[in-house]
Amino acid sequence: MAAPQPESKFIELKPFSDEMIVSMGPQHPSTHGVLRLELKLDGEIVRDAIPHIGYLHRCFEKHSENLNYQQIIPFTDRMDYIAAMNMNWGFCLAVEELLATDEKKFSGVPERGEYLRVLIGELNRIGSHLLSFGTYGMDLGAFTPFLYAFRDREKILLLFEKICGARLTYNYIRVGGVSRDTPPGFIDEVKEFIDYFEPQIDKYNALLTANRIFIERTAKVAVMDTEMAINYGVTGPNLRGAGLQWDLRRDEPYSIYDRFDFDVPVGKDIPELGVVAGDCWNRYKVRMDEMKQSIQIIRQILESGLPNGPIQAEMKAVRPPKGEIFSRSEAPRGELGFYIVSDGTPKPVRLKAKSPCFTALSALQELSRGLMVADIIAIIGSIDIVMGEVDR
C-alpha cells in the first residue's frame, strides 16, 4: 500500500534532532542525467528522499503546439535519448491512430515499414538495456561491464548510423512509415551482430549478474511489490521485475508484434541467490532477459525476411482530423503514452507525453525510506531512469 505523501514539498527538520539534510546532486555521476535528491539522513539511514526534477526541462509539450507533426518527431528523440527510436515510434503511433479515425486520410503503415520499425525498435531496446546494464554495474563499483556494454552498444549505434544517418537522435520513424530503406548489406550486418551478441549476454551474466558481491548489494534492496508498482503506475521492466507479467507488446499488441513469438520475463524469488521479486536485482535481471527476447524477435524477422514494398505510406500532409487520442507503446523503460488533441490543423492543440521514467522516479521516495545512502544509488540504477524523459 502506498504510504501517504508528506504535505510539504520540502523536508522539514525537527530542531535538536540527529537528522540532517543532504543534497545529492544535481550532478551526481550515478544519477543518469541531472537529478537532485534531497535526503533526510539519520547517520547513514535515509529517512526521506525527495527527488527534485526539472533540470533538463525543455518545454517539449508546449513547444510542440507550435510545430507541425513532422517537426515534433526530432524533439521526441530528445526525450529518452537512449532509446530515441522507441520515442519516435510512440509518437508516430499516436499520430497514426489519430489519422486512422478518418479512413480517407490514412490506410496503415506498409508491411516493410512495420517490419523495419520492429527490427529497429528491438535493436534500440537492446542498446538501451545494454546501457542500463553497464551503468548499473558502474554505479555499484564494477567498471568493466560498463566498457563491455559500451563496446557492444557501439555496434548497434553503427547499424543505426548506417540506416538513418545519426547515432543518437535518429528521427527515423515517421508518421506512416520510416524515413529510409535499408542500405545494402544491412540485414547481414544485423545478423552478424545478433550472432555475436547472443553468447555475449551469458558472459555478462557471469560477469555481473551472478557476482556474489553484486547480488549482496542488490538482493532484497528496495522491494517494490506488484501492488505498490501498480499504485504508482510503474510500468515496463520495473513492473515486470515486481513479478507481474504485463507487456504491451504481448498483451495489447500494436504494430505487428502479434506475429512474433517471445516470452515476457518477470522477476522471481530465487532462494539460492537470496533475491526476492521486486528487488533491485530482479529489476536488473528482467532487462538482461529482455535482451534475449529482443534477439529472438529480431531472429524471427531475419528468418522470415523483410517483405518487399514501400516503407512509407503515401500521404500528402500530416493533418489529423479533429479529435483526441491517447496511445501507448512499450518503450524500453516502460509504457510511453502520448495524448494528442487535434483541431484538424497541421499542429496539435495539446500534446502530453506520459513518461515511464517519471512514474518510476515517483516511487523512489517510498522505496528508499529506511535504507542506506549507498542503496539510493542502487535503486536509481535499477529503476533505470533517463532524466531527459522525466523532465521533457
Next chain:
Amino acid sequence: MRHYLSNIYLGVYTALVGMRITFKQLLQPSVTHQYPYDRSFEQKKNIREIPKGYRGKLHNRIEDCIGCKKCEMICPVDCITIATQKLPKGERLWDSMNVVHLKDRTEIVGNIEGAEKPAPNTAVTIQTRDNRTVAVASEEIANVVERKPVIFYLDQFDIDMSLCMYCGLCTEVCPTECLIMFDNLSDGIEYSTFDRTDLIYEFAKPEMYEQPTDESTEAEAAD
C-alpha cells in the same frame, strides 16, 4: 557464521569467474581509438567508416537552389534564413541541375543531355558543372531529380549550424536536392571553430547573377 563464510567464498569465486572473462578480453585487440591523435582508422576503413547518408554539416549548392523556402519552413529550430527577390513574371535565370541517383547509391550532379527521363537501354550522358561528361547506362540509374527553373534571386541563404540539430528534414524536402549533408569526416564532422559566429554559413553568392535587377519585386515571405 556458515552463511558468512560461504558468502565470502562465493564472492571470491564469482569474482574469479568474471576475471576469467576479463582476462580473455585482455588478449584480444583493443577496439578503442585515440581519435583526434590516432587517425589510423581512416586508412583501415573497415573499423570506423562514416557511412553513406550520415547527417553531417549542411551544404547548399547555391546555383541549384530555386529559393522555394521549403527548407526554411520545415526546420524545427528556424536556423535557416532565406531572403529572395522574385524575377519579373515569365523570366528565369537558369534551370537547376539534375541529380542522377545511381543504383550503387552514388549520385552525379549534372544535366542529362536529351530527355530528362532516359529511355531504357540507352547510354546517358551527363554534363557536370565543371564541364566533365559522364556516361552511364540507363539501367544503372535509380532515379533522377528533375530540373526546376530558378525564378528567385537569392540575397541571403544563411544556415546557423550552431542551432542546427541535424534532423535532416530540410534536405528531405528540398525539391532540387541542392541542400545536402556532408557524410565524410573532414567536411561533415570536423568543423569545430573557436567562435560561434563562424558557424553561421552564408551560402548566397550575389556575384553569380551578373546584372542584378533592382526593379524586381520583393517576394512574399511564404510562411
